[in-house]
Amino acid sequence: MAKKPETRPNVSKEDLLKYYREMLLIRRFEEKAGQLYGMGLIGGFCHLYIGQEAVVVGLEAVAKAGDKRITSYRDHGHMLACGMDPKGVMAELTGRIGGYSKGKGGSMHMFSKEKHFYGGHGIVGAQVPLGAGLAFADKYLGNDNVTFTYFGDGAANQGQVYETYNMAELWDLPVIFVIENNQYAMGTSVKRSTKSTTLYGRGLAYGIPGEQVDGMDVLAVKAAGEKAVAHCRAGKGPYILEMMTYRYRGHSMSDPAKYRTREEVEKIKTEKDCIEHVRDLLTQGGLASDEELKAIDKEIKAIVNESAEFAKESPEPPLNELWTDIYA
Amino acid sequence: MATEVLMPALSPTMEEGTLAKWLVREGDRVKSGQILAEIETDKATMEFEAVDEGVVGRILVAEGTAGVKVNTPIAVLVEEGETVSDAPAPVAAPVAAPVAVVESRSEARPTVAAVAAAAPVMAASGWPHTDLPEGPTRTMTVREALREAMAEEMRADPTVFLMGEEVGEYQGAYKISQGLLDEFGARRVVDTPITEMGFAGIGVGASWGGLKPIVEFMTFNFSMQAIDHIVNSAAKTLYMSGGQMGSPMVFRGPNGAAARVGAQHSQDFAAWYAAIPGLKVCMPYTAADAKGLLKTAIRDPNPVVFLENEILYGRSFEVPVDGDFTVPFGKASILRPGSDVTVVSFGIGCSHAMAAAEELAKEGISAEVVNLRTLRPIDYDTVLASVMKTNRCVTVEEGFPVGSIGDHLASTIMQRAFDHLDAPVVTCTGKDVPMPYAANLEKFALITPAEVVAAVKSVCYR
Missing domain, CATH: 3.40.50.970 (Thiamin diphosphate (ThDP)-binding fold, Pyr/PP domains)
Incomplete structure (x- = not known):
C-alpha cells in the first residue's frame, strides 16, 4: 500500500469534510451493528465493513445520478455511501418491518431501487454477472450510466467472474469491476489461494484495463474512480479497480480471525486507517478544528443511535408478510 | 456392383427430411467425400457427402421431395463401365408428395393433409381441443x-x-x-x-x-x-x-x-x-x-x-390465427374428455397419454387426458374436478420418479380427494436411471404409451 501523501492534495475542505463524515457514518454504524449483534438483536450472518470505508466513499464521490451499484454480502457500507437511510438498513439487520426489505432479506440481502442499489448478494461472485447485466441494460437503453460491481479477493477466484470479463469486454459494457482486496477470503489469505496475486492483472487477458489502488486512501480511490468512470462513459467498455484494503473485524461476527496476528491488524489501524488519514489532512492542513470534527462525531453518533432505536422499536413483520412479494 | 445411397440421419432426432437439391446428375462420376446433395432436416440444410466412389447410376428420389424417411434409398452408385440396367431395380421410394414444408418460408404454409403425411406422430388437430378459443386456426x-x-x-x-x-x-x-x-x-x-x-x-x-x-x-x-x-x-x-x-x-x-x-x-x-x-x-x-x-x-x-x-x-x-391469443398460466386443458380414468400429463408426456387413451378406447376404457401446461402454478382445480368425476388417476411424465410432479399430484389428490378415489394414484415416469445410449435401453428407460395403458388398466382393475 502507498504511503500517505507528503503534500497537501488538491481537494476542497468541503469535499474532505464530506468524505470524513461519510466514512465515519459507516464506521460508527458498523460498530453499533456489532453491538446489537452481541445483544442478540441481529441474527445470522453479519459482515462488517470496518476498515474498508474509503473504497465506497471514494467511488461514490465520482458517481452521478442513475449510476448503479451491486455488491456481496459485506454490503452495509455500500448502502450508506449511496445515500440509503441508516434507519432502514439497521431495521433490516434486526429483521423488522421498517427495514429496506421489510425484514425479509436481512444483512446480506438488501436493495433500493430508488438509490440504484441492487444488493446485497449472498452467493460469492454471483453479483459480478448481475452487475454486468445492469450495465448491459444501460447500454441497451442508450444512456451513459455506469455500474459499480464490487467483489472481494475471494470472489475473484470464481469462474463466473471470468465469464463476465469476457462478455463485458466483448460487448463494451459500462461496468467498473471493483475488487475489494482486503487480503482474506474468510480465513484464506490471497497468497494461500492463488499464485497470481495481482488480481486486476487477470483482466488484461480479456483486454480489460485496470490498476491497483491504495484503497485506504479515499483521495487515491476517487482519482482512480474518475479515470475508470471516464473510460466507461466514453463507451470504451469495462475497467478494473483493485482496491488494496483491509477489514479490521473478522469475516463475520462469528469469526475469531486466528489466521492473522493481532500485530498485523494493529499495524494497519495505526498506519493506514482511512478515517485518521482524512482527519490528519483536515487538522494538519488547518482546514478544520478539533471542535468542528468533534461536532461531526457527535452528529454521526446521533444518527447511528437514532437508527438503532428505530431498529429496535420497528415491529417484526406481520405473519402475512410470509406470503407476499413472491410473485409480482 | 451397385451401391444404394440411403437417406442419411443428420440429427439425433431426425426421422425424415427434404431432399432439397441434387448436386450430381445421373452418369456423373463421384469421388468419396464429394457433396452429392443438400438435405433439409427440421433444424438445418446439410450437405450430404458420398462415402463410396462410383458413377451415379440412377437418382431415385427427385429433388424437392419432402418427407423422405431416413434409410430410404435415394440413389444408386454403379462401378465404372457398369450400366444402369445392370444395377438392381430401384425400390419405389415411400415418399410423400413433394410439398414444400420449408419453415423459413412463412408464405408456404403446409396444408393439414401435407403435414399429416409428413408427421410420423399423430398431431393433436384431430382431437377435441376444448381450450382453443373460437375463431380461425392454422397449422404450424x-x-x-x-x-x-x-x-x-x-x-x-x-x-x-x-x-x-x-x-x-x-x-x-x-x-x-x-x-x-x-x-x-x-x-x-x-x-x-x-x-x-x-x-x-x-x-x-x-x-x-x-x-x-x-x-x-x-x-x-x-x-x-x-x-x-x-x-x-x-x-x-x-x-x-x-x-x-x-x-x-x-x-x-x-x-x-x-x-x-x-x-x-x-x-x-x-x-x-x-x-x-x-x-x-x-x-x-x-x-x-x-x-x-x-x-x-x-x-x-x-x-x-x-x-x-x-x-x-x-x-x-x-x-x-388471432395475434392476441395467449394461454393463461395455471390453467390446464382437457385434451380428451373421458369418464373412467383421469390421465394427467404435461409436455411430451401428453403425446404418450393421448396415444394410450386411443388404445384404451378400443378396449372400452374412456380416459380423460388433462394437459397441465404450467407446473407452477399448477391447476389443481381441473385435476381434482376430473378425478372426482372419474375416481381414478394416472400421471404421466418423462422425468425421474423420485420427487416427481406425479408424486406431488398423488399426494395432493390423496389429501384433497381421498374419498373420491376408487384406486391408488399410479405415477408413470421415466426409469430411475441415467439415460443410456443404446437404442434398446433408451427405449426401455423412457415412459411409453404401453406403460400408461398398463397403469390405467391396473387402476381400473382390468
Missing part, C-alpha cells in the same frame, strides 16, 4: 409457434431481447430463432459465448435494469451451469427486496430426452424448477400451448422457466 409446428411468439412480443415491446448461444447468426441451434436476427438486429438478438453461468447472470441483471430478457439455453441440461442464477438470483430477489424489484424474464430451451444423446443430454428438469417459489414454470405440449404460453411468459413480470422439447419442435398442431 411447435418451432414456428415459439418463433412467432418471440417475434410478436419483440415487435410489441422494445425492451424484450433474446440472448443465448447461436441464437443470432447461426439462426438457432434448433432453428427456433431463425430470422429474428434479420428482423431485430444484433442489439436485440445477442449471440453469447459458451458461458451459461455468465450470461444467465447478465440476463438477470439486465432484467433488474429495465429490460425483459429471453435467455435461451441450447438445452436445459446446460442450465445446470446456470441454476444458481435462476434459483438464487432471479427467483428470490422480489422477496428479498421486500417487493421492490423482481426479475421479469424468461429462461427457455429444449428440456427432456432427445434421442440417442446419452445421459448428460437427456433429462427432464420439470420437477426441479417446479419446486422453487418465485419461479413460474411452463411445459407446453401443443403448438398452441407453446405460442400462447410463451407470449404470456414474456409479458409476465416474474422469472419464467419455459421447458420446450426437441422432439415436439417439428410436430404440427392447430394454432389460433
